Amino acid sequence: MSLLTILEYPDPRLRIKATPLVPADFTPALQQQIDAMFETMYQAPGIGLAATQVDYHKQLIVMDVSEEKDQPWVLINPTYEALEPTQELLQEGCLSVPEYYADIERYLRIKVTSLDRHGNPQEFECDGLLAHCVQHECDHLKGIVFVDYLSRLKQDRLRKKYLKLQRA
Numbered sequence: 001m002s003l004l005t006i007l008e009y010p011d012p013r014l015r016i017k018a019t020p021l022v023p024a025d026f027t028p029a030l031q032q033q034i035d036a037m038f039e040t041m042y043q044a045p046g047i048g049l050a051a052t053q054v055d056y057h058k059q060l061i062v063m064d065v066s067e068e069k070d071q072p073w074v075l076i077n078p079t080y081e082a083l084e085p086t087q088e089l090l091q092e093g094c095l096s097v098p099e100y101y102a103d104i105e106r107y108l109r110i111k112v113t114s115l116d117r118h119g120n121p122q123e124f125e126c127d128g129l130l131a132h133c134v135q136h137e138c139d140h141l142k143g144i145v146f147v148d149y150l151s152r153l154k155q156d157r158l159r160k161k162y163l164k165l166q167r168a
């Protein structure tokens with residue numbers, strides 16, 4: 001299976017808002033897309049990948065935050081709500097912003113509602129790294145990249161740095 005190309009910041013395609021999947025979208029081709037996204041994420045390596053990052057603008061996320069990389073998790077049409085107002089800072093990175101990390105504040109505990117890879121409803125509560133990952137990946141589906149939370153100055157520097165790297 002061939003790996004998918006990951007869009008890199010500040011590619012404007014990272015700003016496209018993903019549309020929900022409908023029942024007719026659950027085809028063998030979708031299963032292949034999901035498998036290709038997992039392979040791309042594991043190879044990178046990363047703990048989460050949103051469809052937006054591979055220029056596929058549907059509400060689809062793959063994740064695996066386990067140490068052993070044996071807990072693949074698919075979220076389709078995901079939404080979440082905070083279970084408490086508490087937020088925490090955690091260092092985040094992103095496959096679309098290579099080798100850059102920043103502390104980002106996210107809800108500590110959330111409840112996630114989505115479909116699984118076969119279109120069955122699933123709901124779960126999570127906290128810590130998994131909760132951060134879900135919020136980070138859901139942002140991608142809305143066209144938001146984690147560096148958007150940084151100061152304008154830092155964003156300008158990053159944009160210039162990555163454009164220069166991409167030209168090189």
Ligand code: NI
Pocket residue numbers: 093094095096136137140
């Ligand atoms: Ni990301």
